[in-house]
Amino acid sequence: MTSVTGQWVLLCSGDDRSVDDVRAAHGLADALVARGHTVRVLEPARWLEADGADVVVVTTPAAEPSYAANAWRIAWVGEQVERWAAAPHLPAYDQVLATSPLSAERLRRATDRAGEVLMRGCDPGATGAGPADPAPDEDAARGTGHLSCAWLASVAAGETPETAGRLGLRAAGLLGLDADERRRTVRERHAWARRAEEIVRLVEAGRGRGPAPRHPVHFWPDYTSGNPIQSMMYAALGDVDAYPVAVPGTLADWLERRTPRAQGLVLHLHWTAPILQNCRSAVDALVALRRTLTALEGYVGAGGRMAWTIHNVLPHDVKWRWAELELAQWLADHAERVHVMAPVTVREARPFYVVDPARVVQVDLSSYEGVYPRWIGxxxxxxxxxxxxxxxxxxxxxxxxxxxxxxxxxxxxxxxxxxxxxxxxxxxxxxxxxxxxxxxxxxxxxxxxxxxxxxxxxxxxxxxxxxxxxxxxxxxxxxxxxxxxxxxxxxxxxxxxxxxxxxxxxxxxxxxxxxxxxxxxxxxxxxxxxxxxxxxxxxxxxxxxxxxxxxxxxxxxxxxxxxxxxxxxxxxx
Known part of the structure; x- marks a missing residue:
């Protein structure tokens, strides 16, 4: 399977929310290089370059496993525990490592590949580490026992920063120690060299379980935060060695970015309203329509595959009817699978666009059995x-x-x-x-x-x-x-x-x-x-x-x- 001594890639974010994630990626990368590994750290504009790596470590939930189709894929979860736990693609990671035991327990409820802990680290030789500025998510992190890179670096440098609480100190073996003992313990047990040694050992042990699902199914738009229906639809993708991935931002942006490597990718479209409904003029609607159709044609032409679920014949309160009709007809003509949730759908759509029955797959809309609590009488x-x-x-x-x-x-x-x-x-x-x-x-x-x-x-x-x-x-x-x-x-x-x-x-x-x-x-x-x-x-x-x-x-x-x-x-x- 994967060579632990091969090429490693670490994916991190470049935004202010993830300062600790970026520090962690670079700190671990330097320590792995010192052990003789080939390592690259990639920020968002270069995530696609992860393809071909042997091991990929992802420190931000904004990235996702499809950037590395054949690698051993690791999610390393820091402050943003709840965001990670809600990510539809989390079960596609081969290993999910947490930075505290409490975070590991939370993640274990989201995927059976979580449970192991790899804490953040620091460079014990650094001096004048500066203040341990809290990340924007620190309020959430206070309840998880997460200790940031900056906090550990400050302690290693002989400073006495405030801590988020006893949970983190206990997990790091620092509870009850005086300042000198705490500094010595951090330098000995929480150096990046120790983290590099630990993650190599974790990968070697984890590979015996076999990989997680390997085929990404990209879906747009992502309404999972307020509507469980998409999560319910994708609950059995693991049975076909697949997993869901939410497409961020606009559909056209994603298509243009992924088309050069579209061969074999699967895109599942849901509601089309976000493409045109916010356009303020007919000219804006025309520009948005042409850009989207051009991007879709490029994606399909490059070997991308596509399914479309018809939730509504046309969007509610349709604004640019002529544009919606052209878009719907294009999707009906080019989607390899057209999913309908009621047998009347093709007939209801016929006055507006024609759907080829040979492309239609009927899977009925389900109830919410077992989804919502029902214990209050x-x-x-x-x-x-x-x-x-x-x-x-x-x-x-x-x-x-x-x-x-x-x-x-x-x-x-x-x-x-x-x-x-x-x-x-x-x-x-x-x-x-x-x-x-x-x-x-x-x-x-x-x-x-x-x-x-x-x-x-x-x-x-x-x-x-x-x-x-x-x-x-x-x-x-x-x-x-x-x-x-x-x-x-x-x-x-x-x-x-x-x-x-x-x-x-x-x-x-x-x-x-x-x-x-x-x-x-x-x-x-x-x-x-x-x-x-x-x-x-x-x-x-x-x-x-x-x-x-x-x-x-x-x-x-x-x-x-x-x-x-x-x-x-x-x-x-």
């Missing part, structure tokens, strides 16, 4: 939101945007609540787009509406769902709906529009569909659903069971397996 959830046991509660949870029809939902609710004093409405989600302040004011003006216009944490979502009797999706248009499958996850019957993928659910016991173009249909359907699926306790219990059964049928594992099969055909091919 109905009684406690209602208590937290100020609701009584006898209230009949509707919930509309998800991103708050104009196309989702919250305005008309409030109209319908006001009419129904005037007749039923026990009716309540829950509204929660991150707002965006125009008209938000008007919606906020309407919700705040009605004491029967409980609203949170803001991000709902994963642990809190169960409160807004378990407190409810019925989920309502008052949308005017839809293709796929995460809110629909989310309702199943929490056992809620659903009222939704007769459109897109929801058409499959017509005549299902726990689902009621309305005409999305008719406000009267929404009110009529909602009134019937409250009577049948909330007031009637027997039918309500059956609806809850049916929703939970649907959630289990649409388990995320099925979606992950289907995506892995689709992506695997590109990786192997």
């Amino acid at each position: 109905r009684q406690e959830a209602r208590r937290r939101l100020g609701l009584e046991p006898h209230h009949r509660v509707l919930t509309a949870v998800g991103g708050i945007r104009a196309y989702k029809g919250l305005n008309r939902m409030l109209d319908v609710f006001a009419a129904m609540a005037a007749e039923d004093p026990d009716l309540r409405l829950l509204v929660a989600g991150q707002p965006s787009g125009d008209g938000i302040e008007e919606l906020r004011e309407r919700c705040e003006a009605d004491p029967r509406v409980v609203a949170r216009f803001g991000f709902v944490a994963d642990a809190d979502l169960q409160v807004w769902m378990h407190a409810a009797d019925l989920a309502v999706l008052p949308y005017r248009a839809i293709l796929n709906s995460a809110a629909f499958t989310l309702a199943h996850t929490f056992g809620l019957p659903v009222v939704g529009p007769a459109a897109g993928g929801l058409l499959e659910w017509d005549h299902v016991d726990h689902v009621r569909l309305f005409d999305p173009a008719d406000d009267g249909s929404l009110e009529e359907t909602l009134r019937t659903a409250v009577t049948d699926l909330v007031v009637d306790e027997t039918r309500a219990a059956r609806a809850h069971e049916a929703a939970r059964a649907a959630s289990l049928r649409l388990h995320p594992d099925r979606m992950a397996d289907g995506l892995a099969e689709m992506i695997g055909s590109l990786v192997v091919g």
Whole structure:
């Protein structure tokens, strides 16, 4: 496999957030050179030069393993532990080394290749090391026991800098030592020469486990921080020797940078809205469209492979329709796999662009079974939101945007609540787009509406769902709906529009569909659903069971397996 005595490359960042990472990369590199290794330290503009190395050590989560396809790949995690743990490509490192035992424990929850510790080091011969300036992430590091290069260098130089706490001192064997003993211990046990010796030994031992997945699947845009769906899709990539890598920045930038080495790369495109929606003029939209299409053509022409998931026929609140249509048709013509999550997708798209059925792979949108906590019960959830046991509660949870029809939902609710004093409405989600302040004011003006216009944490979502009797999706248009499958996850019957993928659910016991173009249909359907699926306790219990059964049928594992099969055909091919 990998020669420990071959060429080593260390990837580090050049930004101010990672000063300690840069110091660590150079310190370890110098010590490895002193041991006879060939070593290079590369900053962002030269990361692609890592290809061909025998061992690659990455000190920043901004880099990722695909820069070194055949090397033994090591993540060396310093201050930015949480950012590393959330990186979708972390499981593709062959070894994940932490700079403290507590960090190692946190990383072990993200990948089974973590657990070993390689602390930061220093040059024991340096004098006048200067102040040990904390990195911007030090507040987070205080709880991990991380000791920075600058702090160790200061102690080695005979200074007495403040420490972040007892955790770091204990891990470094410095707790309870006086200044002279601490200085001597740092110079003997934490010199870079010792770190070089330790990492060589760790690599030699680690290679016996075999490498992590080797094939990167680059995806764009990266919405993993606020939406778990992409992480759920990629959960089984390891089964096809692949791993996900988020594409940073703009799609065109990445394509232009990676096209010279695109042969065999796999790109998975999701939502296209970020390419054009922020353009301020038609000229800007034309420039963005031409640059993106030119970059895509270059990537495909150079041997890059591509899949596209159609989340929406066109972006919501589409701004530059003509440009979106041209982009969508190009993707439909050139993506080797077009992933749809509902069988109506090709038909729904036909008035706008044509998708070749031979390219289509259907993998249904899953529920969120096992993704969100469900331990808070109905009684406690209602208590937290100020609701009584006898209230009949509707919930509309998800991103708050104009196309989702919250305005008309409030109209319908006001009419129904005037007749039923026990009716309540829950509204929660991150707002965006125009008209938000008007919606906020309407919700705040009605004491029967409980609203949170803001991000709902994963642990809190169960409160807004378990407190409810019925989920309502008052949308005017839809293709796929995460809110629909989310309702199943929490056992809620659903009222939704007769459109897109929801058409499959017509005549299902726990689902009621309305005409999305008719406000009267929404009110009529909602009134019937409250009577049948909330007031009637027997039918309500059956609806809850049916929703939970649907959630289990649409388990995320099925979606992950289907995506892995689709992506695997590109990786192997």
